[in-house]
Amino acid sequence: MYRYDEFDTQFVKSRTAQFREQVVRRLDGRLTEDQFRPLRLMNGLYLQLHAYMLRVAVPYGTLSSDQLRQLAHIGEKYDRGYGHVTTRQNIQFNWPELVDVPNILDDLAAVEMHAIQTSGNCIRNVTSDPWAGAAKDEVEDPRPTCELLRQWSSLHPEFTFLPRKFKIAVTASENDRAAIRAHDIGIKIVRNEAGEVGYHIYVGGGLGRTPIIAESLNEFVSREDLLPYLEAIMRVYNRYGRRDNKYKARIKILVQETGIKQFTQDVDAEYAAMTPADVAVGPEELKRIAAYFAAPKFETLSDKDEAFDKAVILDPALSRWTQNNLGQHRKAGYTIVNISLKPTDGAPGDITSEQMRAVADLADKYSFSELRFTHEQNVVLPHVKRADALAIYKALQDAGLADANIGKVTDIICCPGMDYCALATARSIPISQAIAQRFADPERQHIIGEMKIKISGCINACGHHHVGHIGILGLEKAGVEFYQLTLGGDATETAVVGDRTGKGLSQTELIDGIERIVEFYIETREGQERFLDTYRRVGIAPFKEVLYADH
Amino acid sequence: MSSLKHKGKGPQVMTANGLRQGPVVYMRKDYSWSTVFAEALQTEDEAIIAAMGEAAQSASEANLIVGAYFIDIDPATSEPARYRERFRMNGPSFDPGRPTHIEHAEKTGPIHLSET
Ligand code: SF4
Numbered sequence: 001m002y003r004y005d006e007f008d009t010q011f012v013k014s015r016t017a018q019f020r021e022q023v024v025r026r027l028d029g030r031l032t033e034d035q036f037r038p039l040r041l042m043n044g045l046y047l048q049l050h051a052y053m054l055r056v057a058v059p060y061g062t063l064s065s066d067q068l069r070q071l072a073h074i075g076e077k078y079d080r081g082y083g084h085v086t087t088r089q090n091i092q093f094n095w096p097e098l099v100d101v102p103n104i105l106d107d108l109a110a111v112e113m114h115a116i117q118t119s120g121n122c123i124r125n126v127t128s129d130p131w132a133g134a135a136k137d138e139v140e141d142p143r144p145t146c147e148l149l150r151q152w153s154s155l156h157p158e159f160t161f162l163p164r165k166f167k168i169a170v171t172a173s174e175n176d177r178a179a180i181r182a183h184d185i186g187i188k189i190v191r192n193e194a195g196e197v198g199y200h201i202y203v204g205g206g207l208g209r210t211p212i213i214a215e216s217l218n219e220f221v222s223r224e225d226l227l228p229y230l231e232a233i234m235r236v237y238n239r240y241g242r243r244d245n246k247y248k249a250r251i252k253i254l255v256q257e258t259g260i261k262q263f264t265q266d267v268d269a270e271y272a273a274m275t276p277a278d279v280a281v282g283p284e285e286l287k288r289i290a291a292y293f294a295a296p297k298f299e300t301l302s303d304k305d306e307a308f309d310k311a312v313i314l315d316p317a318l319s320r321w322t323q324n325n326l327g328q329h330r331k332a333g334y335t336i337v338n339i340s341l342k343p344t345d346g347a348p349g350d351i352t353s354e355q356m357r358a359v360a361d362l363a364d365k366y367s368f369s370e371l372r373f374t375h376e377q378n379v380v381l382p383h384v385k386r387a388d389a390l391a392i393y394k395a396l397q398d399a400g401l402a403d404a405n406i407g408k409v410t411d412i413i414c415c416p417g418m419d420y421c422a423l424a425t426a427r428s429i430p431i432s433q434a435i436a437q438r439f440a441d442p443e444r445q446h447i448i449g450e451m452k453i454k455i456s457g458c459i460n461a462c463g464h465h466h467v468g469h470i471g472i473l474g475l476e477k478a479g480v481e482f483y484q485l486t487l488g489g490d491a492t493e494t495a496v497v498g499d500r501t502g503k504g505l506s507q508t509e510l511i512d513g514i515e516r517i518v519e520f521y522i523e524t525r526e527g528q529e530r531f532l533d534t535y536r537r538v539g540i541a542p543f544k545e546v547l548y549a550d551h
Numbered sequence: 552m553s554s555l556k557h558k559g560k561g562p563q564v565m566t567a568n569g570l571r572q573g574p575v576v577y578m579r580k581d582y583s584w585s586t587v588f589a590e591a592l593q594t595e596d597e598a599i600i601a602a603m604g605e606a607a608q609s610a611s612e613a614n615l616i617v618g619a620y621f622i623d624i625d626p627a628t629s630e631p632a633r634y635r636e637r638f639r640m641n642g643p644s645f646d647p648g649r650p651t652h653i654e655h656a657e658k659t660g661p662i663h664l665s666e667t
């Protein structure tokens with residue numbers, strides 16, 4: 001994992017000290033709220049519907065067991081004993097008091113964490129594949145690239161006041177687990193015919209009120225050229241991005257209005273006009289960064305483990321967990337453990353301090369002390385010996401974290417919605433709960449197979465509903481919540497924005513309607529078709545019919 | 552954003568967030584603030600409403616509260632008319648396994664804020 005260098009440490013420390021001073025000045029009135037608000041936002045502190053909310057950055061979702069333990073401590077000491085994993089692979093605390101926040105930031109700094117650039121019109125936390133460094137299908141570990149981007153984009157003076165916030169995601173696999181094409185810039189690490197590793201750059205993706213899937217901008221940017229090329233994109237955006245209208249300020253609108261062809265030319269012209277060497281980072285530095293992500297000392301093992309295989313045969317629950325929650329590791333005898341934060345009776349993405357400690361202990365014992373948060377609001381132990389999976393499963397059962405539903409209908413992405421968020425138009429958590437309870441039967445979930453339901457409590461789409469197989473958007477009219485459905489969305493390498501079904505539905509109509517959609521899919525599917533495949537084959541019409549059957 | 556001028560209909564209540572701790576608070580009869588909605592001053596009297604506006608302004612300047620604004624009250628229920636405000640009053644609606652907003656408030660006790 002990346003370790004802070006002295007500069008990072010000093011910087012974060014002084015930033016925290018500054019904030020402590022700023023809070024004092026706010027409390028005694030030397031700073032007004034108008035003056036203070038941007039300062040607190042720059043440190044990740046929002047004022048939400050009920051209280052302050054602190055968003056802590058987890059760079060590319062990677063964290064150590066000690067860091068998770070510190071988050072557990074913060075949750076317990078300063079909050080209400082839990083945190084909430086977000087779709088940006090960060091963690092939020094919902095109830096901190098302003099007077100405590102400087103202490104929280106100190107505690108974070110003690111484990112090389114902070115809340116900088118989790119708000120504002122800057123380049124936000126770079127997100128990535130939660131299986132980075134472990135996935136069997138990756139070209140290389142994407143995190144050194146993420147870390148390079150983090151260092152480049154952190155406090156970059158030119159990109160501190162962009163027209164709007166800016167999100168970058170990096171993957172190194174054909175199977176996109178980082179939803180890169182839903183980002184302002186999506187980067188796919190690829191190998192060209194000559195065997196060189198480089199970057200396929202996508203631009204202009206984003207959800208929100210105008211959902212757009214990123215377009216391919218350049219199929220191969222070499223390693224040395226990555227930063228200069230990205231810098232050229234940022235300059236074009238900074239220059240031409242619409243500052244006159246907040247709703248048109250994201251780069252996706254610029255790309256749409258300019259057209260990808262012209263936009264490409266603009267970027268190329270900008271690139272041609274700059275001196276790449278001023279921005280580029282040499283191979284020495286890349287090597288230095290990559291060294292932080294050196295693979296752990298894996299043992300030479302076999303994929304065969306009779307004791308485990310036998311246990312799986314004997315225990316259907318364990319068998320389901322093995323099937324759904326374990327990912328293919330690139331090393332024989334190892335596996336990736338995906339821990340679900342989607343119980344049938346809890347808010348998606350919430351994790352208690354106690355559970356954080358339990359997971360941190362498991363990471364220490366079985367996964368080289370490494371952990372990941374996923375954009376689907378789950379946790380990953382990336383490097384686990386298959387032989388240890390059973391012990392982990394048992395420990396997770398004790399911690400209430402053994403739900404075997406990864407990728408299934410109850411593994412729902414869900415934003416905080418009206419239960420917490422000041423911008424919400426409707427609740428989202430109770431909807432996810434109602435769906436989870438309706439489909440609680442694990443056998444039924446197994447029969448349904450892969451299904452991605454995503455819920456947002458307003459048009460800002462933090463719950464990624466546009467790219468859910470079933471997407472749900474919560475709205476309100478005259479004090480009554482209602483829900484709009486989209487079908488057929490996809491956040492992966494075959495990304496597409498879902499189609500709106502039409503008229504909004506009440507919560508009860510919605511849950512019944514979804515059940516009918518699911519039943520219809522099961523009746524209609526051919527062979528191994530996933531919901532998405534069936535939807536693509538038969539189109540929206542029959543699904544609409546069953547959805548509105550009781551109207 | 553927040554406006555200290557009320558444009559609403561029917562009875563009014565003044566709400567804000569406490570600056571130091573952040574909780575949702577309501578203005579009481581004596582122009583102090585409480586986390587308990589039942590303690591909120593509800594009135595249709597324009598003179599009192601004007602005085603509430605001034606008191607909120609003063610409490611903001613005294614760094615007691617942030618983001619003060621009036622909310623409409625439904626006379627039939629004496630509760631906030633707007634849906635969003637009912638969530639601010641009641642806390643998260645679905646938090647299984649955790650103390651509810653009300654249980655939490657009972658445990659920690661109400662917070663009262665005043666300039667004196
Ligand atoms: S989608 Fe809307 S309600 Fe949900 S977290 Fe984002 S801003 Fe809040």
